[in-house]
Amino acid sequence: MNATLHEKLLGWYRVHGRDLPWRRSKDPYAIWISEVMLQQTRVETVIPYYTRWMEQFPNIQTLARSTTDQILSLWEGLGYYRRAHNLRKAAHMIIEEFHATIPDQVADLERLPGVGIYTAAAIAALAFNLDVLALDGNLRRVIARLIDLEVDPRRRQGERCIYEWADKAMPVGQAGEFNQALMDLGATICTPRKPKCGLCPLMQDCLAYARGTQLERPIPRPGVRVPLYHVSAAVIQRADTVLIGRRPEGKLLGGLWEFPGGKQDPGESMEACMRREIQEELGVEVQVGVLLGIFPHAYTHFKVNVHAYRCLILSGEPQALDHDQLCWVALPDLEKYPMGKVDRLIANLLITDHNP
DNA sequence: GATACGTGGAA
């Protein structure tokens, strides 16, 4: 009688919690990989990538021995490619500085590249059962509603309130289940839109529900405008091969391959943009040929329309002025080169045209 | 604190 909040929550979790691949063991490595893949990424999207990763790199040692191309090929399409580079770097650090064992303290975990405050807490709680709150977007929303938080849970003041709530609400020694229960509640019941309050085990504990403010919590973040750019992309063929370049690591689509090109300047025609970008990136003059298509794409903070042209080199030999590497690739081999969404689309067009 | 960093699903 009069069950506490955590008793109701954990009881609900044992019945309704999701059966997810990375929950089948408490292997810190498996939990680490899953948590990094899940950063800003949906569970359904992650599952096939996670399965393939664990087959190819089942432990720290196999990951440390991997190549950039291997991990990028596996990561292609998942987004936030820095995560893949960081996983490799972290594997090396774990072997050199932590005796090939994933550390079990939050402060040590946070030193690993790609592991921030959330992921460190998640590994500590889920793999090592430390009493810490793994505060992600789900928990921000769920707890903001439970305490009817009137300030932004993404800012420091709101965050403080959430951690204070957790200090009182989290049962000692059950942080792993407690965190995962809140995550599942946020993913299935206490959703961003249309929360299913009638099915919520914490309905009677929820201040927002009591006050009818569920839909106003958490308070919305101020909107940001995303600019639209126009970008050129060159399909330069020689015999049965096409020219692609590797983007520098650390920036957008770092380490991935692309068709050369770039952003249109204000007032510039798209064909002039194409010629200028090729001159700057490859050091050669090109004739801009037929337009293969215009490919719209939305990134986090801007949108693009990519105009893909066939181009013909008029003079000179392409050099890697603005790329890590250049490569002439036979069309059927294009699929072996990891690319972002738009370039993959263009590559698939070429492969299809070549193979009717 | 603000900004960069991908993609796809839902409304």
Next chain:
DNA sequence: TTTCCAAGTAT
């Protein structure tokens, strides 16, 4: 079609 945003991190 547009908008929002989903298990965040690094700079």
